[in-house]
Structures are given as structure tokens and as C-alpha cells.
Amino acid sequence: TPLSSSTLEQASDPSSYNGDDADVDWDNLGFSPRPTDFMYIMKCCQDGNFVQGKLSRHANIELSPFAGVLNYGQGIFEGLKANRKEDGSLLLFRPDQHAIRMKIGAERMCLPSPSIDQFIHAAKQTVIANDRWVPPPRKGSLYIRPLLFGSGPVLGVGPAAEFVFLTYASPVGNYFKQGKAPLNLYVEEDSVRAFPGGVGGVKTVSNYGPVMQALLRAKSQGFSDVLYLDSVNKKYLEEVSASNIFILKGNVISTPPTSGTILPGITRKSIIEIARDLGYQVEERAIWVNELREADEVFCTGTAVGVASVGSVTYKGRRTEFKVAENSACQALGSTLVGIQTGLIDDNKGWIFNI
Ligand code: COI
Numbered sequence: 302t303p304l305s306s307s308t309l310e311q312a313s314d315p316s317s318y319n320g321d322d323a324d325v326d327w328d329n330l331g332f333s334p335r336p337t338d339f340m341y342i343m344k345c346c347q348d349g350n351f352v353q354g355k356l357s358r359h360a361n362i363e364l365s366p367f368a369g370v371l372n373y374g375q376g377i378f379e380g381l382k383a384n385r386k387e388d389g390s391l392l393l394f395r396p397d398q399h400a401i402r403m404k405i406g407a408e409r410m411c412l413p414s415p416s417i418d419q420f421i422h423a424a425k426q427t428v429i430a431n432d433r434w435v436p437p438p439r440k441g442s443l444y445i446r447p448l449l450f451g452s453g454p455v456l457g458v459g460p461a462a463e464f465v466f467l468t469y470a471s472p473v474g475n476y477f478k479q480g481k482a483p484l485n486l487y488v489e490e491d492s493v494r495a496f497p498g499g500v501g502g503v504k505t506v507s508n509y510g511p512v513m514q515a516l517l518r519a520k521s522q523g524f525s526d527v528l529y530l531d532s533v534n535k536k537y538l539e540e541v542s543a544s545n546i547f548i549l550k551g552n553v554i555s556t557p558p559t560s561g562t563i564l565p566g567i568t569r570k571s572i573i574e575i576a577r578d579l580g581y582q583v584e585e586r587a588i589w590v591n592e593l594r595e596a597d598e599v600f601c602t603g604t605a606v607g608v609a610s611v612g613s614v615t616y617k618g619r620r621t622e623f624k625v626a627e628n629s630a631c632q633a634l635g636s637t638l639v640g641i642q643t644g645l646i647d648d649n650k651g652w653i654f655n656i
Contacts, residue, residue, distance in 0.1 A: 323433045323472070327440040330474025332605060337443075339430035340469040341423040344452075349413040351466055354423060356430050359469060369451025369461030374507035376450030377406040380604045381567070382442040383428040383470075383656065385435045386644035391428055391656040393445075394642045396421045398567045403449060406503040411460040412449055423447065423468040425656050431470045438643060441474035444605065450506070476543070476606045477525055483612025483625045484601065486528040486541065487519040488590060490617075493532035494539060494562075501539075501562035508564075512542045526601075528614060530590060531562065538588040544603030545569040548588060548596040549581075549630050555592075558585040568602040568638070571652065575637050581630065594621050600631040608635030 325335070336359045343354035370376040379399045384392050400420035407414035415423065424445050428435065435443040447468040451461030475481060492515050495501020500508060512527065519527045528546060529539040538546050538557050545566045547556045554576050559565040576583050593599065599611035610631045613622045625631070640646030641653065 325434070325436075325472060327436050327472075330436065330441040330472055331478065332444075332473045332476045333471075335434075335471045337431040337434040337470050337472070339427065340467060341427045341430075342468075343415060343419065343423065343466045345413050345464040345466070347462075351413065351415045351419055351464075354415075354419065354426075354466075356426055362465075362467070364452060365454045367454030367456060369453060369455045370506065372455060373451075373458055374505065375410055375412065375461060376448065376506040377403060377410055377412065377504050378449070378506060379403050379445075379447045379504060381424060381445050381447075382473075382604055382642065383424075383435055383445060384442050384643045385438050387438050388644075390644075391432070391435055392642065392644055393421075393424060393428065393654040393656060395567050395571070395652050396424045396654055398570070399424075399447070402504065402565065402567070403447065406505065407449060409500060409503045410505060412451065413464055414449060415466050419466075420447065421654065423466070425654070427468045427470050428656055434470065434472045436472050436474070441472060442642075443470050444473040445470045448506075473605070476603075477609065479525060481609075483610045483623075484525040485523070486526055486599075486611055486614045487522070487524040488614060488616035489515045489519070489527045489529055490535065491515065494529040494542075496532040497561060499562065502559060502565060504564060509542075516542050524615070531587075536590050538590060538593075539563055541601050541603075541606075544601035544606040544609065546588075547572070547600050547602065548592065549598040549600075550592075550596055552580070553582045553584060554630065555584045555586055555588055557588055566603055568604050568606075568608070571638060572602050572608065572634050574650070575634055575641075576630075579630075579633060579637065590616055596621075596623065598625075598629055598631055599623050600634075608638060 339356045340359045343351040345351045381399045400417040404414045449466050452465045453461035453463030515527045526541050531537040601609045610625045
């Protein structure tokens with residue numbers, strides 16, 4: 302089989318977990334691959350159903366060189382977070398929404414998908430098995446990465462016949478190296494991230510490779526990240542490499558609509574709801590890039606990124622700066638979200654799944 306069963310067997314003894322404290326500097330987590338103890342694997346199938354999921358030691362996996370994901374990018378992923386509450390218990394944030402998004406993406410990519418229950422079970426098992434890697438309260442989160450991909454061999458273009466659903470985890474802190482400092486965004490005009498009819502609205506593995514060139518170019522000029530424009534008119538805001546974008550003007554918060562080219566972020570959707578709760582008017586609408594010049598605040602949202610304030614945006618060589626105050630909307634929204642995620646604020650929305 303493409304995914305070596307011997308690898309899985311060697312790796313499948315959760316009882317060998319010795320409960321040692323993780324050797325991690327919790328104050329300097331950042332966002333880099335830090336292997337934990339276990340991952341959860343399920344395979345599929347002739348009939349479209351995933352069966353026999355199990356925990357395995359976190360280890361390399363073996364794939365056929367013909368694997369669908371390696372040759373034709375038949376793969377999607379999710380990213381969600383678990384947090385440790387002050388009392389030590391573990392909380393998962395909206396795993397049901399991630400499961401639903403994966404199901405929708407799977408359909409677009411001709412992948413069978415785990416059921417909502419299987420997805421949530423995998424996330425919970427992965428967190429429980431990696432308990433010692435969940436950071437202490439306020440130090441960060443355990444980032445959970447479910448992957449779904451064609452593992453079976455193909456040569457002509459077409460879907461694989463075997464699939465893997467694999468959930469691994471890694472402790473994380475700030476996504477950006479600069480920590481919580483406001484982002485300096487560069488508006489990209491040479492390349493686009495997505496186009497109508499494409500897969501910009503799906504979390505495919507193939508959405509992220511193509512943004513790296515512009516990202517490196519912007520970083521080499523001192524920017525934190527790239528802000529993309531729509532591919533048709535080249536004048537409406539789309540999203541940042543790994544996050545959604547919001548602007549505030551007066552009491553109105555606006556964000557581009559998720560009409561196919563924009564990733565429907567779970568953090569995006571949560572922030573829209575929190576903003577309305579806090580009394581802001583929220584609009585999902587096309588935002589002309591020149592509106593940035595008049596904005597009171599700009600911020601980005603994403604599971605990995607969190608809620609990140611933007612200090613400047615550079616478009617056509619002109620840099621527009623935004624004030625980032627202690628009492629900003631971005632701060633209020635971010636701390637409410639983190640409060641709910643970490644159990645400091647009561648969840649009356651059904652967003653928290655206790656583990
Ligand atoms: C996330 O925010 O969880 C993502 O999946 C973005 C990722 C590309 C870092």
C-alpha cells in the first residue's frame with residue numbers, strides 16, 4: 302500500500318507515551334514544525350467511507366511516487382486550535398465548522414471526506430494524546446492540522462483510489478516572527494492568489510505554493526505579508542497569504558465576501574459575529590483598494606494568525622499608515638475571541654468543545 306503499514310504498526314503504540322513534560326520553551330513558541338507524540342490516521346476506501354482510525358506515533362509516512370497528492374495536488378487541509386484553560390482542562394475551538402469546511406472542500410477536489418463526527422473524534426484524540434504539548438494558559442495553543450489527500454497511485458489526471466485522513470499537532474505561539482507588532486502589508490499586483498471558478502475558496506494544498514514567490518519578494522523588502530487583489534479588476538481586496546482582511550471606518554467593519562475566491566475563515570466568521578455583538582455594523586462587500594487610504598483600522602484574521610493589527614499598507618509605492626491604539630476595535634475583537642477560546646469568557650455560542 303502507498304502508506305506503509307509497517308510505518309503505522311511501528312508507530313501505533315500509544316501506551317508507550319511516558320507522560321514526560323514537553324521540552325519546549327513556552328515563552329518563545331513561534332509557528333514552526335515541532336513534532337509531538339502522536340498523530341491520528343484513517344484510510345479510505347472503495348466505498349467512500351473512512352474506517353479504522355487510530356493513533357500512531359508522530360512519524361514520517363511513506364507514499365508511492367505515483368500518489369495523487371504528489372503529482373496532481375489532490376489534497377486539502379484544515380487548521381484548528383486547542384487551548385488549555387486556567388483549570389488545566391482542554392478546549393477545542395469550533396471543530397464542527399472545520400469539519401464542515403473540509404467536507405465542502407473535499408467535494409470540490411473529488412476526495413471522500415470523514416464524517417463530522419470522525420473529524421471531531423480525530424481532533425480530540427490528537428489533542429488528548431498530545432496533552433503534554435498543549436501550552437500552559439496564555440502561552441499559546443496546540444495547532445491541529447488535519448490533512449486529507451489522495452494517496453493512491455495515478456499517472457493520468459484523475460482522482461486517486463486510496464485516500465488518507467491524517468491529523469497531527471504542533472504547539473504554536475505567534476504566527477509572525479515579529480510577534481504581535483502591527484503588520485506591514487504589501488499589495489501585490491504582479492500575481493494573483495485566486496480567480497473565479499478556481500479553488501481560492503477551498504483549503505487546497507495547492508493554494509499556498511503559488512503565493513510563496515510574492516511573499517518572499519515582499520519579505521525581502523521588509524514587509525510582513527502580501528495583500529492580494531481580485532484577478533479580474535485588480536482593484537478589490539481579496540486576502541493575505543494565510544489570513545482574511547478587515548477594515549474599519551467609523552462604526553462599520555467591512556470584509557470581502559466569500560464568493561468563491563476567498564477562503565471562508567472560521568476566525569473570519571467568528572469575528573464578524575463578535576463585532577456585531579460589540580455593536581459594530583459589519584458588511585461583507587467588495588472593498589476597493591483605495592478605501593484603505595481612508596480606513597481607521599485594518600486587521601487580519603485567521604486560525605494561525607489570530608487577529609493581527611495592520612500598521613501599514615503599501616500600494617503602488619505609496620505607504621498608508623494606521624494607528625494601532627490600546628483601545629482599538631482590533632484589540633477588543635481579538636481579546637474577546639481569545640477570551641472565548643481559552644475559557645476566560647463564557648461561551649454562549651456553542652463554539653467551545655470541551656475535551
Ligand atoms: C490557518 O490559519 O490555520 C491556516 O491554515 C493558514 C495556514 C496556511 C498557516
